[in-house]
Amino acid sequence: MRLCLCVRVTLFIGVGHETTGASAYSSDEIRGLLDWLQEDPANRHAIIDATSLLGAMPWPPVLVAGVLARCCLFMPLQKAIGGVAGYYVASFTPEALEAIGRNLARPSWAIARQLSLSVPKDLAHPLTGGRTLATGPFYDPAQDQMLGGVINTYSLLAFAETTYGLSCLAQSIGPASALNARSRANLALVEDWVGREPLFSLAVGRAEKRGTAVTLLCVNDPDIAPLHGTILARAKQLLGHQGLTHPDGQHEPGLRAALYVNAFPGMAGDFRAWIGGVRPAEDIHALLENLRHAWLRAKALVIAEELAARGEDAPALAALPGLQRLAREVEDLAALLGGLRDGADLARHRDALTAGLQGLAERLATVAPD
Template sequence: MDNQPVMPPAKPSRRPQRPYFSSGPCVKRPGWTPDALKGAFLGRSHRAAEGRARLHEVIMRSASLLGMPEGWQLGIVPASDTGAVEMILWAIAGQRGVDVLSFESFSGTWAQDLRDVLALDDLRVLEAPYGSLPDMTQIDWSRDVVLTWNGTTSGVCIPSVEAVPAQHEGLVICDATSAAFAMDLPWERLDVVTWSWQKALGGEAAHGMVALSPRAVQRLEEGSQRPLPKIFRLTNKKGLNEAIFRGDTINTPSMLCVEDALDSLRWAESIGGLEALKARARKNLALVEAWVAQRDWVAFLSATKETRSCTSICLKITAPWFEALDDAQRSAAIKKMTSLLEAEQAGYDLAGYRDAPAGLRIWGGATVEAEDIEALLPWLDWAYGCVAEEAMRA
């Protein structure tokens, strides 16, 4: 290559105390140890009174912490956020025309399912490449709208609560899995909201949550156009299966995971609730923003600051030598960087999502300490310098 040689910086001496930056499952809350699970309701039926009570406590604490409006229903469902989204799509989608936003891996999956699996007759897919949002002015809010509030694999989020109109004829179905407990959600403008415990709360996997507005409940009670497997059924012959929203789960939950979720929720309450959670995430993003602003080799994948995520912080390498590589070579270079960081125990799980453009991804949600972000950033400089120097010599 013709580029000038790059000298890697000296290896940093300070490492993050908790070098865990995975975007799911995410790092546990500060101070967490297995002792937090000592009181778990184990070896008993989840349908026993105390089991139901603990499941109901997760529901009530979550609703309160998020500021969920009066009259909404919140339940614990199988299969993480994916299960929560799918059960709603299968139960509701197709009763009227649907617009779906597709701009990264998971939002693309919802679009693919609606188009290729459910094969909706009246479907519009509004697409954008990684780093951008579709043109939201093209959304027809008289139709049902499926949107992902924060693209976990692209670091692109809906820019403001005003992006969704206060009045709309269709239902707004919002996948909020890496936005809940970290960003403002306009509950009064949404109808279905889903998330999991494994993102902003640092909980364990396999359990999802689905929140339903009164309008969404009414639509569910009108009946699905298609037969549904048991784990997708939120209604029964009487209408909404209200027991699910009091703690009677559709299938057997892990009470160990339930205890962990309760621990996360109590921690969130203890530090000041939702406002404190959002502030911690914003601080983590601000640290990365200041660092990126002083570097000429890295930039945010998000095309605009307004759509920049404070949880799944996705970065791209902009150095000419890197941009000259093909996709396989770029992926190999990122793998070298992340392998160096892992070998030094300076940062784990920092590669971008497998379907995304080759780059870096730092989870910045509230369970991540700002001090660990600060300690990580010089290591990114070091790992980049090592890989860039090797590339220049090639």
């Protein structure tokens, strides 16, 4: 008689921050996951894609600590060598490493050498001498050292560049916990701004599901619904380098304020922006104001183009060309004032503000409706 003991291993595989749609797991969902893992840690494992979680974990610190301790995390070194290129950093729970070690003796299927976490015990007998995790490509946080080497030269370079960048952030801002706190504060800033700005709303309706690495904004302007896509495209031109060319031939230079704010096709939302813990709050506020400014400027342009295509003039612009220029000067001054961060900024721009206000006063004295 043969006895077969079958052990069922259950995996949960998820994405910590789904940046395409700007959503994340809620605190209740994370709490439920941690409780589920704790019930059978040897046979229950969670594998989380943490690509955009570093410095942007939206949960309370106690849940963040639980995720780091009980979940296996992996993240590609996206920005280190120009692309993902198949190189990842992964963290494993002790239970997951034990399961990997057991699988070495009788692997369930062939494992590509590039993905192998084990190395030969005896380099003189790489195929028959057995394999071990003890000197694999692991960093041991308890010992604060690498147990073995990295898989290849490219991953070494990527790892070195990534860790250098993280050390710079730690010196300038603080540890990952400080970045997490800043990311939550930045999301609160966005939510407060949107709550006061009827033109915008957040694509993720449930507050507890919003991520803190990325925000996704919708423009609510039903009066020009047929022109929505055209205005959005022109607004992004103004936000970047291209700028806008008005029907009268005048060119409005690009703001260079947001070069990549595209929402993914098919996703709800018009502007998608990174707001994680690296960015200071004043930059987030300036970005939001620029989004609003760009939309209104693009809307005026597209309406003027539609009227011109029908052979009609935009009354305010055609009848009062001087006021058209005045409006732009007022907007320029407003943008400058909105970008001032402190008293030092005000002092540096005092001359420009004074000259601008004097010019406006002179024009207002000479420009009047017919």
